[in-house]
Amino acid sequence: MSSQDGCDEQNVTADTAGVTFTCSATSGGGTTSEIVTVKRDSAVPAISLVSRTPANSNGWNNGSVEVQWGCSDALSGVMSSGVSQIVATEGQNQNSIGTCEDNAGHTASDTQSGIKIDKTAPNISFVSRTAANANGWNKTDVAVLWNCSDGLSGAVNPTANKTLSANGQNQSAAGVCEDKAGNTASDTQNGINIDKTAPTLTPAVSPNPVLLGGTAAATSGAADPLSGLASESCAAPDMSTVGAKTVNCTATDKAGNTVSADASYSVIYNFAGFFQPVDNLPVLNIANAGSSIPIKFSLNGNQGLSIFTPGYPASVTTSCNNSTAADPIDETVNAGGSSLTYDAATDRYHYVWKTEKSWKGTCRLLVVKLKDGNTYIANFKFK
Numbered sequence: 001m002s003s004q005d006g007c008d009e010q011n012v013t014a015d016t017a018g019v020t021f022t023c024s025a026t027s028g029g030g031t032t033s034e035i036v037t038v039k040r041d042s043a044v045p046a047i048s049l050v051s052r053t054p055a056n057s058n059g060w061n062n063g064s065v066e067v068q069w070g071c072s073d074a075l076s077g078v079m080s081s082g083v084s085q086i087v088a089t090e091g092q093n094q095n096s097i098g099t100c101e102d103n104a105g106h107t108a109s110d111t112q113s114g115i116k117i118d119k120t121a122p123n124i125s126f127v128s129r130t131a132a133n134a135n136g137w138n139k140t141d142v143a144v145l146w147n148c149s150d151g152l153s154g155a156v157n158p159t160a161n162k163t164l165s166a167n168g169q170n171q172s173a174a175g176v177c178e179d180k181a182g183n184t185a186s187d188t189q190n191g192i193n194i195d196k197t198a199p200t201l202t203p204a205v206s207p208n209p210v211l212l213g214g215t216a217a218a219t220s221g222a223a224d225p226l227s228g229l230a231s232e233s234c235a236a237p238d239m240s241t242v243g244a245k246t247v248n249c250t251a252t253d254k255a256g257n258t259v260s261a262d263a264s265y266s267v268i269y270n271f272a273g274f275f276q277p278v279d280n281l282p283v284l285n286i287a288n289a290g291s292s293i294p295i296k297f298s299l300n301g302n303q304g305l306s307i308f309t310p311g312y313p314a315s316v317t318t319s320c321n322n323s324t325a326a327d328p329i330d331e332t333v334n335a336g337g338s339s340l341t342y343d344a345a346t347d348r349y350h351y352v353w354k355t356e357k358s359w360k361g362t363c364r365l366l367v368v369k370l371k372d373g374n375t376y377i378a379n380f381k382f383k
Helices: none
Strands: 003-005 016-027 030-040 046-052 065-072 082-087 091-101 107-117 123-129 142-149 159-164 168-178 184-194 204-206 217-219 229-234 243-253 258-268 284-287 292-297 314-318 326-328 339-343 348-354 363-369 375-382
Touching: 046 091, 046 107, 065 091, 065 107, 082 091, 123 168, 123 184, 142 168, 142 184, 159 168, 204 258, 217 243, 292 363, 292 375
Parallel strands: 284 326, 284 375
Antiparallel strands: 003 016, 016 030, 046 065, 065 082, 091 107, 123 142, 142 159, 168 184, 204 217, 229 243, 243 258, 292 348, 314 363, 339 348, 363 375
16 A cells, blocks of 8 residues: 555544545555545433323323323434333322433433323212112102222212102112212112102092981092002991081002092981872962961971971962963861971971962962972962
């Protein structure tokens, strides 16, 4: 070798994207050259957090957490523009480390801490419900209570509550517990029966009206379409006196709702009509004006002399209907005025009706109103 150029030792002390060195050697056979490029990068790459699976408002995740970083290097460049790590293990205050590497072999790392993962549902346990009665029914709202617990993230609330208010049979109440990671667990309590509505009553007395001293029965007419009837009853009707009366009926359903109502009925005299000499409607009785006419009737026994409504018997004028069948009164009595008696032998009342001479040529209605509220009428024409 006769000569060389640029082949001395070279030192590169500063970072560079590339510096070129040329070494030439000359000999009898000619000149040979070698070119060498040197790149120097002494700085570590840059690493920056890009994203991580967001936690909820409580700082917890209920699934795996992925953390992503971005990598950069201004000189030698990076092996990868980004790296990621997945944390799948349950636990709190966990870490995830990302590492970037440049093409010069330098690395840089970043640690993301405070990662909390809970993938397991909380525990829910039934505590109590508003107790049903012996028939399995409630007549008020039903409150159901559960306890909630969680061994990792903790329960959002220590208890869960559900209140059922609607009427219904075989209803269900579902309680839900949630932990701070958003996991939920539920429990359902079945067979809840609620009936807040009392039975309906349509009480009645039969027969109605009922004869004084007769026999009658009261029925409640109770019905309950939901829980059904547990009991129903009515008091015994009173037939010992005449007049408008009521009897009470009650009913209770299987939920314990109770209702009562009165049935109205009337007790009346056993009036069988007028006896001779008076004919009943529609016959027109012919009588002499000014005569005293015996009005005879029976009430099936001696009911006393206080049997008329005050102001009765009474008479009122009416038009004469000559086409009506007529029958003359063939019995009169001597009396100073109208009077009432009872004849036990014949079981008949005798009322002496004193007519007026001024009624001659007119027609009148005799109105007998008993204190049981019933009115009986006989038609008269006076001559």
